[in-house]
Amino acid sequence: MAELISPPRFSLRQLAYFVAIAEAGTISEAAQRLHISQPAVSLALNDLERALKVQLCVRRKSHGITLTPTGTQVLHRARQLLRQAEDLEGEAGAATGSLTGVLSLGCYVTLAPTLLPPLLQGFSALHPELTVDFAEDTQDVLQRRLLSGELDLAVIYSMDVLPEIERAELFTVRPHILLPAGHPLADRPAVSLHEVAEEPMVLLDAAPSSHHALGLLHGFGVVPRVRYRPSSYEVARALVGRGMGYSVLVQRPANDRTYEGYRVAVKEIAEPVRAEAVLLAWPRAVRLNRRAEEFLRFCRAAALPAGARSDPSDA
Numbered sequence: 273m274a275e276l277i278s279p280p281r282f283s284l285r286q287l288a289y290f291v292a293i294a295e296a297g298t299i300s301e302a303a304q305r306l307h308i309s310q311p312a313v314s315l316a317l318n319d320l321e322r323a324l325k326v327q328l329c330v331r332r333k334s335h336g337i338t339l340t341p342t343g344t345q346v347l348h349r350a351r352q353l354l355r356q357a358e359d360l361e362g363e364a365g366a367a368t369g370s371l372t373g374v375l376s377l378g379c380y381v382t383l384a385p386t387l388l389p390p391l392l393q394g395f396s397a398l399h400p401e402l403t404v405d406f407a408e409d410t411q412d413v414l415q416r417r418l419l420s421g422e423l424d425l426a427v428i429y430s431m432d433v434l435p436e437i438e439r440a441e442l443f444t445v446r447p448h449i450l451l452p453a454g455h456p457l458a459d460r461p462a463v464s465l466h467e468v469a470e471e472p473m474v475l476l477d478a479a480p481s482s483h484h485a486l487g488l489l490h491g492f493g494v495v496p497r498v499r500y501r502p503s504s505y506e507v508a509r510a511l512v513g514r515g516m517g518y519s520v521l522v523q524r525p526a527n528d529r530t531y532e533g534y535r536v537a538v539k540e541i542a543e544p545v546r547a548e549a550v551l552l553a554w555p556r557a558v559r560l561n562r563r564a565e566e567f568l569r570f571c572r573a574a575a576l577p578a579g580a581r582s583d584p585s586d587a
Contacts, residue, residue: 278537280323281324284357285316286319286323287353289316290317292349293313293329293337293345294343299337317329318562324346326343328346329338348420358434362399370401374403376425377407378414378426379406380408380426380428381478382522383523384408386469386568391484407423418555419434427442429480429522429549430550431548432480433486437553437554439551440552440568441550441551444547445523445547445550447488447541448524450508450511451511451537452534452535452536453528453537457539458539462542462568463542464543466494472500472517473498473499473519474508474516475500475508476508476519478505484522489549499516509530513532513534514532514534524570545568552568
């Protein structure tokens, strides 16, 4: 006769409230995000600590909460258990043919404006009962969030990828030089990196873009004169559009105008630069749940280019 498994002394709801507290940094902010009262969140945390017989966090009135070392470990396991509970719910719903639950997706900041809308629109049309929560961030942050269990998947570049990250290639894109439309070289089909070496450079300072651009230039013997280091892709384009420098970028929006209306010119790099891959990534040690597997299958079938269409019916 199989041994009976005793039910835990804590609930999934308590774990969810604890995760919300850890991510919000304060009990009051967690209560707002959960749309419940602050005393209810505080009580759930107290009950969870009592059930586990550990202190999960240190509460400071003016500084929010700080996780204890044990709390950090429990946070990781709590996220895993909540994901597994979502998987169970989704697999149970699979009997009806529907995909349910929540898929947590991350996307690199410069890829998000052109990739997320068509992917979300197309995938949601196939699975209307599924919720996709997404976050935009730099590549180092996205990889940390994957490994911590905050994200199921992330769309990133094939640059500085951690060994703990598994990946599937979606498509490749070649780096380019971005010039103001009135630049003397703007009418050329391709421009050498050496031809702009003495001009001021606008370096997109969002990991791993800055490291990639500098590595590419140094690889061909070019030492750039970096004048500006914007962290925003559109600010980089805006500075170039105003004639304040050139930039070396990877992402290629369909629009050739900045937010201010200035035109920019995308020029191929004359040197034999390597195309960079856009990847769908997840933790190597984690088995993809059904939601993530379906999203991976959808992305591979879509084979979206960098300048993705916003309306799949245009394909």
